Amino acid sequence: MKGIVFTEFLEMVEAKFGLQTADDIIEKSDLPSEGIYTSIGTYSFNEMISLITQLNKETNIPPGDLIYAFGHYLFSGLGKAHPEVIANYNSPLGLLYSIEDHIHVHVKKIYPEAELPTFRILDKTDTSLTMIYSSSRGLYRLAHGLIEKTFEHFNASAQVSYELLKEDGTQVKFNIVQNG
Known part of the structure; x- marks a missing residue:
């Protein structure tokens, strides 16, 4: 890590x-x-x-609540360390949609040995996003906090829900609906 x-x-x-x-x-x-x-x-x-x-x-x-709070905190730290990544986006859904194909590619250039989770997009509209989080570490609560903080960064809000596809949290389906 x-x-x-x-x-x-x-x-x-x-x-x-x-x-x-x-x-x-x-x-x-x-x-x-x-x-x-x-x-x-x-x-x-x-x-x-x-x-x-x-x-x-x-x-x-509870550990899950600590990890979730850390997701909120981590967004700001990563944004300060790599502002150029966030600057490429003008919406929270745009940023989240590009995690796998742009942001993680950028991270791998800086940290080639980084073990990153994967985010597979299932569905995207102008106001919603459904994706599958996969990671052997099961830090989906960290991802949840980062997702919510992404919306706060863009002065927006969303309903974020998730469903454990594997009980250990190594595969989780996120449903994100941006509020009006």
Whole structure:
């Protein structure tokens, strides 16, 4: 997993729960990296699981809710790190429709070893989008938060619902309908 995800996660923890909580979850997790991340580094996904598990223990917030909140937070961090990607779009549905064919292609150029989820478009209209999220990591709640934040970025809103196609969350169908 790319380091930018770890650095943004720890920034979110510090911003929402304080520096002490960020330090505590690093200290209480068994991290081969010792919690020292660079945005361009690559780290084990298990380290993220450890951090989320410890944050859940510290806050009593369900892991899925923490991951969803992180999706909201991560959008801004990725937008600051790569503003040129978002600048190519003038609508949230346009951006979401282009995740696989443009945005992930751009990401792979910067981070060739990145393991990205896939988004297969099933249906698109001027006001809606249906797509299948697939990832061995099952971070569909992160995707959900990113999708919602995409609409906020464009000063729009949408009804976002999802259906687990596999119980472990590795394949999820998202239905997105932009509000009038």
